[in-house]
Amino acid sequence: MENQEQQASAADVLTQAIANKLDYLSTLQAAVQHGDDRKVYELLDQARYYQEVKKTRPARSVNHLSELVDNIHPQVSHYLSDNLINYLGHIYPFFYYEEYTTGLFHIYFGNWWDRRLFGDLDVINVQFQFDQNEYQKLKDSFALESQNKRLNTAKIESVSAESEKLQSLVDAQATRDNQKAQLRDQLKENSQRSSLPWDSSKVKDERQGIIDQLTKLADEDEKALNAHKLIKENDDKILVLSKEDTILSYEKQSIRDAFDDFEHFEAHNASLYADYLNSLLGKSEGEVKADD
């Protein structure tokens, strides 16, 4: 008998547990059917919802029921993305999203030529996951503004200086040719000198000096020969750097137009979840009352 009672109560417990899950799922289903995205977000992460939106602790202890939908996150994300991206479009008009596979979104910054892939949009958590490398460049670029510099100003200056040096090497070809002719004459003269024993070391030293100078000039000639190719390569490098600076200047301008400065932009990103859900709360207030 006792065993049967235990059995019965075990069944009750399980039935209740299953009922909780069914209840969770049917609530979620109803929310989706009614287009109540706020409710869906609440169900997906009750702890966060209460903490960040309601600013209270959840009434019940956290039940982990949201794990039930873990394996349909792509569909959930795909569903929620419509309204979220619409909302983001107003606040971050410079971000563009591409759903590269169901429920997963790439973020592109801007619509200018060769705009950057800037990270991913996490729809379920209402969060940007910026590419750290790209984000850092933007941050650095803002920081450099106070010095009136762009991210690549220093690099561009150094590459340009190198090109200038190469160009002056090319320009000095005629001067070098003259020098070489003179040195060769000196060499001839040197070799024709009587090699009296007491003079020989002096003549030898002089000869070596001339040869060293000629070698140095020959080295410069060779560098000058390659200069055009190197200058061309430097031009390409400068183009890549200028392009990146141009892209960053567009990004900065976009952020300033929407948020005034980078700090406000970061603050908005940090409170995005709460801001978005509060905006949904405002929209669905009637429904919320009906639920209560």
Add this chain to the structure above:
Amino acid sequence: MINENDPSTLTTSGRLLNYNEAIKSGLETGLKFTQLMDQLIKTTDPDELVSAATQLADFELDSDYVTFPHQYSNSDYYLLFMSRMLELHDQGKHVILQSRDHHEELTQQLTPLGDRGTFNFRIETSENGGVFYRERATGQSLFYLNLERKMFRFNSHALTQLFIIDLHDTVPAETVKASVQILFDFARYLKEDYGYSVDFNILDMANRQNYAVRSADLPAGVVDRLFVTAAQNDYMLTNGVNGNGAEIALDKNVVVDIFNNQLEGQPEWVITVHDDAQQVSWFDVLLQYPFMRDWYLENLNDLEIQSDPLIFG
């Protein structure tokens, strides 16, 4: 046996008759010529004008027995034809025909351009036939015309060299525009009135016109350079609508696209110019926007718009 083709077999009177016939036929050719000249110079009927020009284009005035010491060259009839054609469209004042004092030769000036350019036609000697309209000092052949085949082809290379490069520093853009407009109109009349096949090339104002660039597989750096220089001039190069190229919105709703026209296979990069009224060509963009001009000229090796390869190859 009398063989008419062998004078030695003819009697004296037979020979004289033959001679007389040859003279008559030579004079008839001369008469026919004067009729055609009358027609070319005087007619007010565009059809007769084209007909006269087409016949004069390869007219052989001399025959074995009758030759004319004073002759214009066939290419001069083309100049006459062009002037008359414009005249019949009330644009006669836009060109000035000049004849040399001591021999029969015509040259032409475009009124807005004045003595900054002197033009004539050069006969194409290959079996293609036709003529090139040429600026004499620079030798630039601005277009090709073939009356027999009803063909007209503008040459992007020559238009760019003469009007965008050579005359750029000394002739105002409006003057260049007005001068080129005359050539454009001449071609337009031939197309509209006589169904000529006309390639307006960089002068084409139609939005659908794809200007094919020389490097069909355009290096990415060329577009990158436009991106950087556009930003410096407060214009933004954006991603193209179709995602395989770039786009730049200039003023007054003029939009230039640079894109790969082939989604698969061999790339084919082209430029297009869109505007609401379809009144702006790539040539106009080059005239109006110094940074676009600089970009085009600095990358001319890759960007030069292709002209008909069969004519200007």
